[in-house]
Amino acid sequence: MTEPAPAYPKEIGDALKRAVRLEWWTLFWLALIVAMMGFAAGGSQAFRTAWIEDMLSMLAPALFLVSRTVEQFRPTKGFPYGFLRADSLAFFFAAAALTAIGLFLLYEGGKTLITGEHPSVGSIMMFGREVWMGWVMMAALALSVIPPVILGRKKRRIAKDLCDKVLFTDADTNAADWQTGVAGMLGILGIAFGFWWADALMAVLISLSVLKDGLKGIRISTVSLLDGAPRKLGSLEIDEDAQAIIDRLGARYDDVRVQIRETGRYFRVTMEPSGSAHLPEEMAKTLVDNDAWRLIEVAEAVRDEWPDPRSPAKPRG
Numbered sequence: 437m438t439e440p441a442p443a444y445p446k447e448i449g450d451a452l453k454r455a456v457r458l459e460w461w462t463l464f465w466l467a468l469i470v471a472m473m474g475f476a477a478g479g480s481q482a483f484r485t486a487w488i489e490d491m492l493s494m495l496a497p498a499l500f501l502v503s504r505t506v507e508q509f510r511p512t513k514g515f516p517y518g519f520l521r522a523d524s525l526a527f528f529f530a531a532a533a534l535t536a537i538g539l540f541l542l543y544e545g546g547k548t549l550i551t552g553e554h555p556s557v558g559s560i561m562m563f564g565r566e567v568w569m570g571w572v573m574m575a576a577l578a579l580s581v582i583p584p585v586i587l588g589r590k591k592r593r594i595a596k597d598l599c600d601k602v603l604f605t606d607a608d609t610n611a612a613d614w615q616t617g618v619a620g621m622l623g624i625l626g627i628a629f630g631f632w633w634a635d636a637l638m639a640v641l642i643s644l645s646v647l648k649d650g651l652k653g654i655r656i657s658t659v660s661l662l663d664g665a666p667r668k669l670g671s672l673e674i675d676e677d678a679q680a681i682i683d684r685l686g687a688r689y690d691d692v693r694v695q696i697r698e699t700g701r702y703f704r705v706t707m708e709p710s711g712s713a714h715l716p717e718e719m720a721k722t723l724v725d726n727d728a729w730r731l732i733e734v735a736e737a738v739r740d741e742w743p744d745p746r747s748p749a750k751p752r753g
Contacts, residue, residue, distance in 0.1 A: 448598065451594050455591065455600070456504060458594070459497040459591075462497045462606070463501075466490060466493055476572045476573050480627060481548055482635045483577065485541050485544075485545065486577060486617065488541060489616055489646055490580060493609055493613070495533055496605060496606035499602060502526065503523045507519050507522045520699045520700040520701075520702060524661055527657040531651075532650070533650070534649050534650030535647060538644070538650050539647060542643040544643075545640035546640060548636040549637065549640065573624055574620075578617060578621070581614045584610035584613040587607075588607045588608070591603055595669065596669065599669065599701045601657070601660075601701075609649060620642070659672065660698050665678055666696065677703070681705060681731070682696060685707065693707070695707075701730060703730050704732065705735070707735070708736065
């Protein structure tokens with residue numbers, strides 16, 4: 437049912453295997469963290485928001501593992517280019533989910549601030565003593581940030597080698613998880629000192645962080661799905677390798693326009709007008725300083741006169 441993706445160096449294949457292992461470990465630890473925080477959940481809205489964010493954090497690694505499997509499917513009659521863009525689609529789904537939940541959490545936190553609803557945190561009996569649940573929640577938050585931060589830093593290095601946006605976003609979220617933990621603990625401390633609004637305020641700040649990540653992801657993933665020029669990881673700036681191909685092909689052939697787009701973590705290049713000197717793919721790879729494995733196609737456009745995006749649109753009728 438499956439076949440290898442386009443050929444890549446052995447070190448890239450090894451990096452993909454490490455990434456898959458790290459994502460499985462991420463799901464394992466996040467499942468434990470979510471269960472632990474569910475046991476400790478109390479009346480703090482900041483804590484509940486951090487808990488929901490940890491649940492959301494499971495989405496990116498799960499989608500990475502699914503897309504990694506799907507992108508290896510053989511091309512079919514209906515999908516002659518294969519399924520290499522599964523990675524881009526997974527990135528869009530993860531970003532859309534983050535945005536939706538971020539908006540919901542922002543609404544919940546904002547409503548609490550406006551209505552002035554005071555949180556209530558009770559106590560439980562532990563080892564024969566009455567313990568305030570706030571301390572239990574803060575301990576759970578402190579423990580919850582350790583595995584994601586470690587895993588996030590490991591995945592970030594691999595994501596850069598693989599040029600994988602889903603993995604990079606997941607790593608970025610994990611590495612910054614300590615900020616959510618600190619915000620949650622500050623909210624609970626606010627309750628302890630009688631500042632009821634601090635809890636809702638921290639919940640709003642956490643939700644804004646979730647919403648920011650989601651909106652940024654939607655913008656970047658939409659560019660890829662609309663065949664925009666490849667972008668840097670975590671940015672809307674054009675990828676350096678993609679720009680190098682555009683500049684060097686333009687310098688080699690004065691009369692061609694270079695079109696380049698992403699297919700998952702790979703590049704496809706089209707030159708027009710047709711009839712220009714054809715540049716073999718292997719020669720084109722020499723134009724890339726790094727990551728030449730990403731260039732999987734160099735083709736000529738069949739249509740000679742593509743509309744120039746720099747020229748004004750012609751009036752209809």
